[in-house]
Amino acid sequence: MSLLTLQKLTVARHGRAVLNGIDLTVTGGEFIGLLGPNGAGKTTLLRAALGLLAHGGHSSLAALPAGERARRAAFMAQGRDIAWPLPVERLVALGRTPHGRSPADAPAVERAIAALGLEPLRHRPATELSGGEQARALIARMLAQETPLLVADEPVAGLDPAAQIKVMQVFAGIAGQGRAVLASLHDLGMAARHCTRLILMDGGRIAADGPPEQVLHAGNLARVFGITAWFAATPQGPVFQPLDILTKELP
Numbered sequence: 001m002s003l004l005t006l007q008k009l010t011v012a013r014h015g016r017a018v019l020n021g022i023d024l025t026v027t028g029g030e031f032i033g034l035l036g037p038n039g040a041g042k043t044t045l046l047r048a049a050l051g052l053l054a055h056g057g058h059s060s061l062a063a064l065p066a067g068e069r070a071r072r073a074a075f076m077a078q079g080r081d082i083a084w085p086l087p088v089e090r091l092v093a094l095g096r097t098p099h100g101r102s103p104a105d106a107p108a109v110e111r112a113i114a115a116l117g118l119e120p121l122r123h124r125p126a127t128e129l130s131g132g133e134q135a136r137a138l139i140a141r142m143l144a145q146e147t148p149l150l151v152a153d154e155p156v157a158g159l160d161p162a163a164q165i166k167v168m169q170v171f172a173g174i175a176g177q178g179r180a181v182l183a184s185l186h187d188l189g190m191a192a193r194h195c196t197r198l199i200l201m202d203g204g205r206i207a208a209d210g211p212p213e214q215v216l217h218a219g220n221l222a223r224v225f226g227i228t229a230w231f232a233a234t235p236q237g238p239v240f241q242p243l244d245i246l247t248k249e250l251p
């Protein structure tokens with residue numbers, strides 16, 4: 001079942017096209033890693049798809065009223081600012097806001113807290129957590145929303161290795177339930193190992209879209225990232241390790 005359809009989605013900034021006619025369908029069961037160099041347009045795509053940014057073309061989510069949109073898709077933004085010193089459990093409970101008050105709220109909050117291992121932190125003011133702990137609390141808030149689609153902008157940035165693996169496993173589990181996750185990621189190894197599909201962006205366009213082993217091939221890596229990498233299929237799943245920089249100059 002399609003959970004998000006984008007047709008010729010465009011965004012311009014100061015007269016410059018930063019998203020160039022994106023066509024994309026996200027289907028239940030998919031854990032999609034959105035990859036690409038800094039400035040490729042990942043955040044712009046996610047925000048425009050959710051209707052948080054003025055855009056051209058069509059997004060099936062952006063076209064919905066805000067309340068309905070929030071019941072269909074949860075969003076974790078790249079900025080991790082937490083303004084209020086709410087206890088973690090109350091921050092997570094904010095994820096239930098789009099649903100109104102219901103008996104389903106408390107169990108959903110408990111599931112989200114348990115999924116991210118936040119029990120020891122549940123009574124701590126969220127503003128007093130470390131950066132990685134705050135990120136886990138915000139991911140839990142997104143989980144508590146229990147939407148068919150989760151959209152996350154660099155959700156594992158700044159997390160320790162165990163927390164990164166945990167979050168990727170939770171997202172893969174959500175896809176396994178027939179829901180979907182669309183997440184921008186910079187860790188290509190994590191993306192290769194856990195995602196069902198990768199979308200590689202470059203210069204506001206989709207440069208490649210498919211299964212990890214197809215997208216992370218040497219030609220794409222050289223052309224889009226200017227790197228070489230080692231990729232292997234192992235009994236534990238695909239293993240990917242960036243190796244070196246090619247001639248592409250860093251800005």
Ligand SMILES: Nc1ncnc2c1ncn2[C@@H]1O[C@H](COP(=O)(O)OP(=O)(O)OP(=O)(O)O)[C@@H](O)[C@H]1O
Binds near residue numbers: 040041044
């Ligand atoms: N507020 C803004 N005003 C003008 N240009 C912007 C603005 N925000 C982003 N851009 C530009 O839009 C392009 C896409 O930016 P975007 O944030 O979508 O990239 P990204 O792929 O998410 O990058 P990163 O990996 O660094 O987070 C970049 O060229 C960026 O400089």
